[in-house]
Amino acid sequence: METFVNELETTASVDELDKVIGFVDEMLESADCPMNIQLQIELAVEEIFVNIASYAYAPGTGNAVIKVSLSGEPAVAEITFKDSGVPYDPLAREDPDVNLPASEREVGGLGIFLTKKNMDEVAYEYRDGMNIFTMKKIIAG
DSSP: OOOEEEEEEEESSGGGHHHHHHHHHHHHHHTTOOHHHHHHHHHHHHHHHHHIIIIISTTSOOEEEEEEEEETTTTEEEEEEEEOSSOOOGGGSOOOOTTSOGGGSOSSOHHHHHHHHHSSEEEEEEETTEEEEEEEEEOOO
16 A cells, blocks of 8 residues: 555644544545444544543643554554643553442543554654654554
């Protein structure tokens, strides 16, 4: 597969979630991504973008950049989120104990846990004043 790259810059607001999901879906559909994999990616995109929208600039606002790259054999989708909000590494948090009843678990952390389970690779770095969260998923055999 040749490489396709597209980028969306938007306000980091939950109100923009549909636009972000639509942007990612359009890229995945152009690569004939199977629906079950597309749904896994959508869940992860929603989790990461809502976290940025909710926490990166609170109580203010700012922008987020979402970059989608499709390439390789087998085809891989790489989705990168960038924001210049408060530095935060969601991967540094310990995974929740999903064997405990919900009432006994700490609040939070389940979304990033599901993102890590659904994606093939996830990575975080803070560079040049930016949070950079990257996730990859094989989308075709």
